[in-house]
Amino acid sequence: xxxxxxxxRGSNSGVKKPGKKxxxxxxxxxxxxxxxxxxPEKEYTIPAPVSVGKWKNKERVxxxxxxxxxxxxxxxxxxxRTIMPHTKQDTKMxxxxxxxxxxxxxxxxxxxxxxFFEAKKKQDLYMWLSNVPNGPSAKFLVQNxxxxxxxxxxxxxxxxxxxxxSFDPQFDKEPHYALLKExxxxxxxxxxxxxxxxxxxxxxxxxxxxDNRIWFRNYQIIEEDAxxxxxxxxxxxxxxxxxxxxxxxxxxYENPHYQSPNVHRRMIRLATAAKLREKQMVKELQKTRxxxxxxxxxxxxxxxxxxxxxxxxxxxIQLVAPKPRIIKKKKNKEFKRQRxxxxx
Numbered sequence: 001x002x003x004x005x006x007x008x009r010g011s012n013s014g015v016k017k018p019g020k021k022x023x024x025x026x027x028x029x030x031x032x033x034x035x036x037x038x039x040p041e042k043e044y045t046i047p048a049p050v051s052v053g054k055w056k057n058k059e060r061v062x063x064x065x066x067x068x069x070x071x072x073x074x075x076x077x078x079x080x081r082t083i084m085p086h087t088k089q090d091t092k093m094x095x096x097x098x099x100x101x102x103x104x105x106x107x108x109x110x111x112x113x114x115x116f117f118e119a120k121k122k123q124d125l126y127m128w129l130s131n132v133p134n135g136p137s138a139k140f141l142v143q144n145x146x147x148x149x150x151x152x153x154x155x156x157x158x159x160x161x162x163x164x165x166s167f168d169p170q171f172d173k174e175p176h177y178a179l180l181k182e183x184x185x186x187x188x189x190x191x192x193x194x195x196x197x198x199x200x201x202x203x204x205x206x207x208x209x210x211d212n213r214i215w216f217r218n219y220q221i222i223e224e225d226a227x228x229x230x231x232x233x234x235x236x237x238x239x240x241x242x243x244x245x246x247x248x249x250x251x252x253y254e255n256p257h258y259q260s261p262n263v264h265r266r267m268i269r270l271a272t273a274a275k276l277r278e279k280q281m282v283k284e285l286q287k288t289r290x291x292x293x294x295x296x297x298x299x300x301x302x303x304x305x306x307x308x309x310x311x312x313x314x315x316x317i318q319l320v321a322p323k324p325r326i327i328k329k330k331k332n333k334e335f336k337r338q339r340x341x342x343x344x
Contacts, residue, residue, distance in 0.1 A: 057191035062106050064090040065117035073117055073125055075147040079233045085160040085196035099247040106132040113187045124261045129183055135245040140237040148232045155220035155229035157203040162190040166206040176242060176253040212257040213238050
């Protein structure tokens with residue numbers, strides 16, 4: 001019976017202390033109420049964090065692809081989702097569906113921008129950037145894709161941080177590049193005060209135009225000396241067409257320097273075929289030359305090249321042998337004796 005009346009260690013016989021309650025003020029700050037016995041003058045406020053604010057720019061980007069993409073495209077798509085916190089994802093779209101269906105998918109997902117990867121022949125990759133639902137939209141051929149895991153770069157940045165966007169000066173010189181610049185800004189720039197973003201700026205997205213292509217790079221900003229270290233991913237965008245609507249409509253611009261991958265592969269095949277034809281022709285010429293009968297050479301034109309006129313010899317021939325020379329042996333002995341004496 002005594003065990004039922006035992007109290008737990010540290011308990012106060014059922015008396016509850018008034019707990020501390022935190023209240024949020026109208027300006028976003030938090031107030032903490034202490035016991036009601038204390039005076040209200042001692043109440044203090046905690047300042048709001050830097051990232052808390054009104055999320056005005058409601059840009060949401062849908063990033064997904066069609067069926068039949070390669071593993072590298074899948075990793076590239078996942079890398080874009082990690083470096084862009086304001087993106088959403090969806091299941092792969094069937095190849096038979098038309099591209100206008102993407103507008104309805106974006107509306108269901110409550111997204112106003114879209115990055116769509118379209119794969120063809122399991123080797124060609126196309127990227128669509130679109131402003132849903134009114135447009136404009138642009139179609140690119142993606143080349144030289146390198147993902148984060150593939151490059152093994154030394155750079156690193158905070159996940160969800162907001163990037164700086166750096167553009168080539170050529171974007172302001174031509175009208176179609178200016179339209180692309182605005183499209184890139186609205187898609188790749190993380191909105192301020194986004195719930196999934198961090199209040200830091202520690203990396204840069206660069207868009208450079210060289211060889212009539214747009215080169216995308218991602219760099220980390222080092223705090224010590226403000227130098228840049230590449231993070232990844234990296235890829236090259238070759239512009240094909242720009243349309244007035246979303247995933248279709250009237251053509252605003254068509255790239256005259258664009259060459260489709262089918263034509264490029266056909267040119268390579270024709271070049272290799274021409275080399276093989278040359279080799280076969282050379283072999284056939286050699287065979288025909290071997291089969292021809294060789295004509296004997298009657299006169300060699302190089303026969304008299306080294307012929308030189310000989311010296312005239314006297315016609316008199318001596319029939320009697322000349323007299324032998326007499327060698328004086330005594331003198332030789334005297335010379336030997338003189339040498340021996342000098343040596344002694």
